[in-house]
Amino acid sequence: MKSLRSIFRYISKYPKLIFTYFSFNILSSLFSVISLALVSPFLLLLFKKEDTLNVASNPNSFFARINPINKFKAELYDIINSPNGDIKALAIICLVVLASVILKNIFLYLSMYYLNPIRNNIINDMRTSMYKKILALPIGYFNDQRKGDIMSRLTNDLGEVEGSTVGVLETLFREPISILLFFIYLVMLSPQLTLFLVIFMPLSGFIIGRIGRSLKKQSTRVQEKLGAILSTIDETLGGIRIIKAFNAEKKQLDKFTQQNNDLLKIKNRANRRRDLASPVSEVLGITAIVCVLWYGGRLVLRGAFLDPGDFLAYIAIFSQLIQPLKSLSAASYNIKKGAASIERIEYLIKEDVSIKEKPNPVQLKQFNNSIQFKKVGFLYEDKTILDSVELTIEKGKTVALVGSSGAGKSTLVDLIPRFHDVGVGELLIDDINIKEYSLSSIRDHMGIVTQEAILFNDTIANNIALGMDNPTEEQIINAAKIANAHNFILQKEDGYQTNIGDRGNKLSGGEKQRITIARAVLKNPPILILDEATSSLDTESERLVQDAINNLMENRTSIVIAHRLSTIRHADEIIVLQQGKIVERGTHDSLIEKNGFYKRLVDMQEVK
Numbered sequence: 001m002k003s004l005r006s007i008f009r010y011i012s013k014y015p016k017l018i019f020t021y022f023s024f025n026i027l028s029s030l031f032s033v034i035s036l037a038l039v040s041p042f043l044l045l046l047f048k049k050e051d052t053l054n055v056a057s058n059p060n061s062f063f064a065r066i067n068p069i070n071k072f073k074a075e076l077y078d079i080i081n082s083p084n085g086d087i088k089a090l091a092i093i094c095l096v097v098l099a100s101v102i103l104k105n106i107f108l109y110l111s112m113y114y115l116n117p118i119r120n121n122i123i124n125d126m127r128t129s130m131y132k133k134i135l136a137l138p139i140g141y142f143n144d145q146r147k148g149d150i151m152s153r154l155t156n157d158l159g160e161v162e163g164s165t166v167g168v169l170e171t172l173f174r175e176p177i178s179i180l181l182f183f184i185y186l187v188m189l190s191p192q193l194t195l196f197l198v199i200f201m202p203l204s205g206f207i208i209g210r211i212g213r214s215l216k217k218q219s220t221r222v223q224e225k226l227g228a229i230l231s232t233i234d235e236t237l238g239g240i241r242i243i244k245a246f247n248a249e250k251k252q253l254d255k256f257t258q259q260n261n262d263l264l265k266i267k268n269r270a271n272r273r274r275d276l277a278s279p280v281s282e283v284l285g286i287t288a289i290v291c292v293l294w295y296g297g298r299l300v301l302r303g304a305f306l307d308p309g310d311f312l313a314y315i316a317i318f319s320q321l322i323q324p325l326k327s328l329s330a331a332s333y334n335i336k337k338g339a340a341s342i343e344r345i346e347y348l349i350k351e352d353v354s355i356k357e358k359p360n361p362v363q364l365k366q367f368n369n370s371i372q373f374k375k376v377g378f379l380y381e382d383k384t385i386l387d388s389v390e391l392t393i394e395k396g397k398t399v400a401l402v403g404s405s406g407a408g409k410s411t412l413v414d415l416i417p418r419f420h421d422v423g424v425g426e427l428l429i430d431d432i433n434i435k436e437y438s439l440s441s442i443r444d445h446m447g448i449v450t451q452e453a454i455l456f457n458d459t460i461a462n463n464i465a466l467g468m469d470n471p472t473e474e475q476i477i478n479a480a481k482i483a484n485a486h487n488f489i490l491q492k493e494d495g496y497q498t499n500i501g502d503r504g505n506k507l508s509g510g511e512k513q514r515i516t517i518a519r520a521v522l523k524n525p526p527i528l529i530l531d532e533a534t535s536s537l538d539t540e541s542e543r544l545v546q547d548a549i550n551n552l553m554e555n556r557t558s559i560v561i562a563h564r565l566s567t568i569r570h571a572d573e574i575i576v577l578q579q580g581k582i583v584e585r586g587t588h589d590s591l592i593e594k595n596g597f598y599k600r601l602v603d604m605q606e607v608k
Contacts, residue, residue: 021114028107035100148231157341164338168331175324225263361438377424387580398558400568403577447520453512455504461496483518483548528558
């Protein structure tokens, strides 16, 4: 089964644990068979002692000759014939049964002791693989995916795999061993009766398989609905202010209720079909026992290769065989139910990483000359975003990008740290194609400050030190001072160790931006990419943040996406983009003199 192959790929990482688990499992099943096989000599001892000698000394088949219990019967016969032999034989049987049961359970515990790390490591490895892939995927991937669906794969799908597929590993590993050992001993007791069972069992498996075929499809729909619900919840939490402002609570509730009710119906159908496994397998098991009683009873009554003690032992062992078979049938349902979740997880893990490094990439050790765009084009879903862009950004210069929304400004700057790859043309750093460099060495030379301050639920110090290897407290404080953040940080209750909450919600907008600027200052990159961080701030915060940005830009190569054109008057070059093309370029004064697109943008902002 495809879903199990995925699980076994993770299991194969732990060969020693697997070998130890199987060893203890085999020993546990072996002693389980021994304890049940002793039913026959016990019954013969109580009711028909003379048969012990007959069976032991005159085996009537190859299987009877190799049956170790028959040899045990012969030893018992010698004991029985000694003074008080009956009592001694009974004591020996009871002690052997007790010892077998104790050893069976000791080895069963030891097998579980080594199985639990295997199960937990599988889930841990799958979760790590998914998170690692999320970090490796290009930014464009997340533009096409719902965040709630990705979270659903990391939580609901993984939980489903843990409960339904990994949870039945014990059954998949242990029960076949038990069934095999039980079956071998049943063959030793009566090949004829066992052949009868072999003919009957495939019919049971066919019936169970027919019932479970639709579980995978229904489980896929369950996980998709859960992903949709998570997306709705995430949107609600992120937009609760707008929902309330527009009295949209009822509309959102109706949407959520509809999704929730759809999920309820699908889960009910899936669970009802899954719950058929146990009663169906039990009915089939009892039917098998009845057939064994009928056919085996005829063999005993006719004296055909089966004595009464062995027949009762056969029934006892076969009754124990039903539970492993029943567990396997239930496991097959759970595996089918979990297969949908495994496919969704594997789809994420195997998602192609379009931004790839070449083998043995060049390390960008120092930025020396320039960044060059040579006839660069970029398409997104067959829509042209950038078209034949020619641009050179010299070291130490400040280049500003302006244009209307959707002109391609963000896409252009995202090409420099390789968040996206150039579709047409070349992007060079120091005359070497950017694809020749390692990703980490490129990004080590760049600092990015976005319009939206991206912070994490951690301390102020850790947010400033993001991505840095053990910076000193003094370095963090100096960076905060340059970013005009030191004073407000000291006013916090725990200073630099203050936790700023989810997405920094304990800070004001201006405070958030100064923390992100301090982060860029601490990194001390030669290249800065600035998606103007002051456009959504009040006047006082804007002044403080702009001063911090000016400090940050000193002696660096800066690429600025400009929303407020007043902030880029002193840029060395202003690039005007329209529909993915450069339509104007020059200094602020030269572009004003041209009286073109840039002049119209400036006039519109001045009118405002």
